Amino acid sequence: MDPEMNSEESRNEALDDEIKSFFDSAPPLRDSNGSCDRVVCVTSGGTTVPLEQRCVRFIDNFSSGHRGATSTEYFLKAGYAVIFLYRRGSCQPFCRSLPEEPLVECFEYTEELNVQVRKSYSEVVKSAVREHCAAIEKGLLLKLPFTTIFEYLQMLQMIGLSMKSLGPRAMFYLAAAVSDFYIPWKSMAEHKIQSRAGPLDMRLVQVPKMLSVLRTDWDPLAFCISFKLETDSQILLEKAGMALKKYKMHMVVANELHSRKEKVVVVTDKGNILVQRDWTRAEDVESPLVKLIVERHSAYIEGSDF
């Protein structure tokens, strides 16, 4: 990745063309009937960092994509159009209750009926296919896959630049687990690293923090929420507060690895808000979380002069 990629020069004609053809090839949002005036870009899943130029080995970040997929469902319910920027193979909206290999596990073949859904899966398969198709057909869900951190950041930039025209009605909900370290292309081994030479010493450098560039350059008026995941609760809120200030986020969602499906703390410049799953209503923690975010986003839109 070129650390200069955020400069004025890089937004040249070639990139403009790329952005244009990128969004030209994305019919759902263009064909939207205009009833939806808010768009959220939800990022989801982990990014990879190659260790070799002809990539055999890479470093990956753990992330099932469950947070992003679930939140996408609640944003759609709240009337948003969603650009779902997701890691290939990660969890998909409306598909959370499916088994690992849905096609071969949920279906059976009989001579009379051909391929049909197994009875035990009929409800989850029905709702997955129905809800997913409906969102795509209404032009409210655009899915864009990535694998490496290079793909992720380039796509995020294009989406940011393209959503600029929406002003404060655009939102970024950055739930993807983005790699902190990478090996610069020039210092990467060309071929597969050989194992007979003994232990392997590697030096990884920090990925430039692109959140600042998103806020100041790509889409300065958008409402921005980032995530901070830690396994050590001692440093979590401190680090989330630092991220809020440093990257000028509107909200930072702090979550701990072991309790992330039960509760999160939303850190804002007006204080911290604990958001917990409501067990009595059999809902996900993303339900009250998205509700809170949508309220704050509404206030943000009303308060702006755009």
Added chain:
Amino acid sequence: MDPEMNSEESRNEALDDEIKSFFDSAPPLRDSNGSCDRVVCVTSGGTTVPLEQRCVRFIDNFSSGHRGATSTEYFLKAGYAVIFLYRRGSCQPFCRSLPEEPLVECFEYTEELNVQVRKSYSEVVKSAVREHCAAIEKGLLLKLPFTTIFEYLQMLQMIGLSMKSLGPRAMFYLAAAVSDFYIPWKSMAEHKIQSRAGPLDMRLVQVPKMLSVLRTDWDPLAFCISFKLETDSQILLEKAGMALKKYKMHMVVANELHSRKEKVVVVTDKGNILVQRDWTRAEDVESPLVKLIVERHSAYIEGSDF
């Protein structure tokens, strides 16, 4: 991973119990009607190596699992029972022609017909579901998933010990891309590695080569085929030849990253055999490869005194 795990002591009562309950929970092979006297364990996909004890980051090996999934289909055709030891999320037998998200891409929902296969996907979905279900129902395909190298090697050991009683009728077709390097548990960071402290230096040590232990200890009479993948063709055949001798394999399949779907070289102690995809018959390179291996396995069984 305990480097002593291949010693006599480790095969204690606890492990015996574990193996027993493991195979007790695997009905397909036990319920087999006995018509199938040869069993191949096909390993497939890459293994991961955690970088932190509470794992957020890990190193992964590139492997789609295409070779293992395709070969499994041809071994089933050739009359083998297959134990498919595969990386979660990697390519599945009979599912190679499906899109990335088969459930939401191949199906549609209509009020009248409920969930049904989209016309454009009807043939691939039908054959995937039919062939897969048939193999499982006949007790000829047992699928066991893994993620980390620790899981992979422990499961391989259990399978090896359990297949020992088959003598030379057992085969190991080791197509999984196993990590060469790992970070020992004791030198692993407990919490997520922090990024603000500057560049990250890591020392990875070599994974003990378990192929020797499989050959000498776990299942000494099984017919064993390992794979060697390189991006540098200069060193490929030399390294494959070394693996053949060092790990006492019966065959080593040498493949280059860019041409691996077109051709491979099978290295044996009687010379090298080039195996190429037959374009005129629209077949995979795994078709002639598995044919060659089955022939050699037959000769091996006939030549043994078991």
